[in-house]
Amino acid sequence: MSDQAVILMAYGSPDRLEDVSAYYEDIRGGRPVRQELVDELVERYGRLGIGRDAVSPLNAVTEQTRAALEQELGLNVYTGMKHWHPRIPEAVERALDGGATKLVGLVLAPHYSRLSIGDYRRRVEAALAGRAELVFVESWHDDQGLVDFLAGRVRGTGAHVVFTAHSLPARILEEGDPYEEELLATSRLVADAGGVTEWSFSYQSESATGEPWLGPDILDHLAALHEQGVRSVLVCPIGFVADHLEIRWDIDVEAADKAHELGIELERIEMPNAEPAFIQTLARVTRQALAQQHEPAQA
Numbered sequence: 001m002s003d004q005a006v007i008l009m010a011y012g013s014p015d016r017l018e019d020v021s022a023y024y025e026d027i028r029g030g031r032p033v034r035q036e037l038v039d040e041l042v043e044r045y046g047r048l049g050i051g052r053d054a055v056s057p058l059n060a061v062t063e064q065t066r067a068a069l070e071q072e073l074g075l076n077v078y079t080g081m082k083h084w085h086p087r088i089p090e091a092v093e094r095a096l097d098g099g100a101t102k103l104v105g106l107v108l109a110p111h112y113s114r115l116s117i118g119d120y121r122r123r124v125e126a127a128l129a130g131r132a133e134l135v136f137v138e139s140w141h142d143d144q145g146l147v148d149f150l151a152g153r154v155r156g157t158g159a160h161v162v163f164t165a166h167s168l169p170a171r172i173l174e175e176g177d178p179y180e181e182e183l184l185a186t187s188r189l190v191a192d193a194g195g196v197t198e199w200s201f202s203y204q205s206e207s208a209t210g211e212p213w214l215g216p217d218i219l220d221h222l223a224a225l226h227e228q229g230v231r232s233v234l235v236c237p238i239g240f241v242a243d244h245l246e247i248r249w250d251i252d253v254e255a256a257d258k259a260h261e262l263g264i265e266l267e268r269i270e271m272p273n274a275e276p277a278f279i280q281t282l283a284r285v286t287r288q289a290l291a292q293q294h295e296p297a298q299a
Contacts, residue, residue, distance in 0.1 A: 005098060006075055007078055008078065008080070009107045009120050009124075010242070014045070023084060044245060044249050044253075058243070058244035061273045061274060065242070065282070072283040096128075101133065102132060102135065102290070103128070103134050104136075104290060105136040105137065106286060109241070110139065110239075113172060113179035115177070117139070135289045136289075137289050143284070150194070154190065158232065159233055162200055162236070164204045164218055164236070164238070164239065165204070166246065167214045172214075183239060187238060204250050218235075218258075222255065232266075233264055237251065237269070237271070242271055
């Protein structure tokens with residue numbers, strides 16, 4: 001029995017259509033959600049072929065990733081979801097019950113923001129309550145394995161490459177958050193490694209919270225590219241690593257529909273999911289974390 005274990009984290013997604021309301025409320029911290037918003041989300045899942053008894057693609061891919069990473073590392077790897085089951089505290093308890101005294105916290109998102117990765121870390125630390133050592137991977141946006149993997153997805157394309165990531169409230173820039181800086185750094189590294197000279201960056205998946213979010217949104221960006229004469233686009237969602245609603249709907253449906261309206265040919269790279277090369281990247285990032293001393297969280 002090893003005294004080391006990994007808490008592999010993701011956002012989480014409802015397993016069935018009937019779970020959507022509870023999932024949405026969890027995201028909103030237990031606050032009730034207007035029925036029309038629930039109905040809209042249910043419709044999107046339904047149009048993507050997720051039925052009453054079907055498992056969400058994100059949860060399925062996360063489990064495949066967990067199992068493959070566990071085999072690659074030879075360590076116990078526990079899944080902890082932020083907004084669904086099994087939750088992060090459950091994963092921590094399972095790791096401790098299994099005898100772990102040193103945990104690696106790894107989120108399936110390469111770029112750090114206090115609002116995203118910082119929140120995952122706070123949840124792990126609260127659940128752990130000092131009962132074991134925690135080594136938390138706060139960013140792996142410039143990991144060479146990740147860069148090489150994504151570069152292989154865009155290499156040789158004749159299209160204009162648009163790198164995307166989930167938008168966040170714009171106020172994070174005033175707070176000195178490194179999120180946008182890391183996203184642009186990854187974009188440059190992947191473009192250089194892939195020999196891509198025509199590329200740009202935009203955000204996607206903005207939430208309606210009543211405050212400004214980071215932009216430009218990909219739908220607006222496609223219109224701007226069209227005005228510049230671009231007629232072929234390859235979307236590379238560097239802020240995501242798996243197929244889920246924000247890929248299959250926001251890119252494959254909404255962005256694709258917008259591109260069709262504009263007369264732009266739009267394609268998307270295949271997501272890393274649980275591909276062996278990507279699992280090896282996660283394993284290397286984990287091993288590097290285990291080899292380092294525990295460092296304090298970013299402010």
